[in-house]
Amino acid sequence: MSDKYLWNRTGEPDPAVERLEHLLGGLRHRAGPLDYTRLPAAIPASGATWRWRRVVLAVAACSAVAMVAAGLWWRSPQTVAPAAPPLSPWLAQSLTGTPTVAGAPLRGELRVGGEHVIETDRASTVRLSASGVGMIDLGPGTRLRTLASGEGEYRLALDRGTLHAHIWAAPGSFAVETPSATALDLGCSYRLEAAPDGSGRLHVTLGWVGLGQHAVESLVPQGAVCALRPRAGPGTPHFDDAPGALAEALAAIDATTGPMPGAALETALAAARPRDAFTLWHLLRRSAGADASRLYDRLAVLSPPPAGVTRDLALAKDRAALEAWWNTFGLGDAELFGRWRARPAL
């Protein structure tokens, strides 16, 4: 057992502890606001002290009323104080070393409002937390920007480095932009790596993440990884225990932007297990012509399409048909796609 990992999540991860973290993380504190209305009414003290306080309070109240009335009379027309700006949700906490926020050293904790750059060097790490949203740990060598966002939306931009996110905000309300794609939380924990050139990797450890850029979309379930491709958006997701041949073939396919390399596609089709149906499903959506036909045939063997999903509909990329097929994979309902499409403009 790695006590170091158990102590502070550094060193070689202990698989048992990691599994328990992922399993139990869903029970974590989700802070709603404190409900002060539950406070009981003030209980009056007894005896002379209370009587004396009542006199003082009465005098103070009368004075306050008089002062307010005088103020209102004197200041006409009445001015209205501007509303206080909303409190930023993000609290940055230095975990190790001396990271920076807006170029200034971060020691202890600081609430980070608006748009700022948070950077860690090789020896520092930061935790960003937001009540009701989640917790994001930034690894060494990371540059992250907090972004202004609308009501109920939370957006960050990972320029380089690594983040580990545990999100409990409503699915679809938290997004991380990277140089090549945007990761939209669909209720999950994940690790996201990004390099300035746009390359990177997403590993989902709980729930789902939608990864997209323009028309290229990948939905990545728990236990799956997905590459980020420079200037080309997300790659093809696959489970982290996929056969090596399949992973290598997908890397070759993802490296091209035109027709899929024949040999790589052949390898992927042969290596895919029934569990990898969702991977072939993603390839099918991105393929055309003979490639699409071969993908359909193999996918139909690994995970037969449900009634009503015909070959013609699948090859025509009919949305309802493909989503109905998706629902047979046991990876969650295709309703997730609706949340992905309903995402804010990326």
Next chain:
Amino acid sequence: MRIGHARTVDPAEAPYGNQDALVMAAKGGDRDAFGRLYERFGPMVHGVLLARVPLVEVDDLVQDVFLSAFQRLSTLRAPGAFGAWLAAIARNRAVDYHRRQPVEPLADDIAAADDGPQAEARAVLGVIQSLPAAYRETLVLRLVEGMTGQEIADRTGLTPASVRVNLHRGMRQLREALDSNGRAR
């Protein structure tokens, strides 16, 4: 990439990075300061309660603990002891909860869960709740709330050495109580 006007961090916010300043402000009735203490210590209180009472009761009791603390804050002499003081309130609140419950509801709570990961999580939580109090509290703070050992020590007022021992021994007992796949037997 949308990059708007960058503004410098408001220096006025910096003092709130200091816990003692937050506690002092909250003692003066500053609800914003107390709200930040709630954000910071909420997971700790949640974990302390979750180690002792049924899951379905925890959120409600977290509110109770913080509102009780808000009312009694004037009795706290050392702002630096806020975490330990709050943890004590949470533990007492859990004891009080059980005094008022004629039937132990933990088993029902677990049985009521649906199938799937949530049910498995509740089952494992049930195993943790069966461990000695010191171990289960530290394990819940580490495995459920995601706190590091040092954070547990900082928030609860326990010494890092105690937390380390509790984590180590608690994890050993938990492994023994779970099956080889890490699932509740």
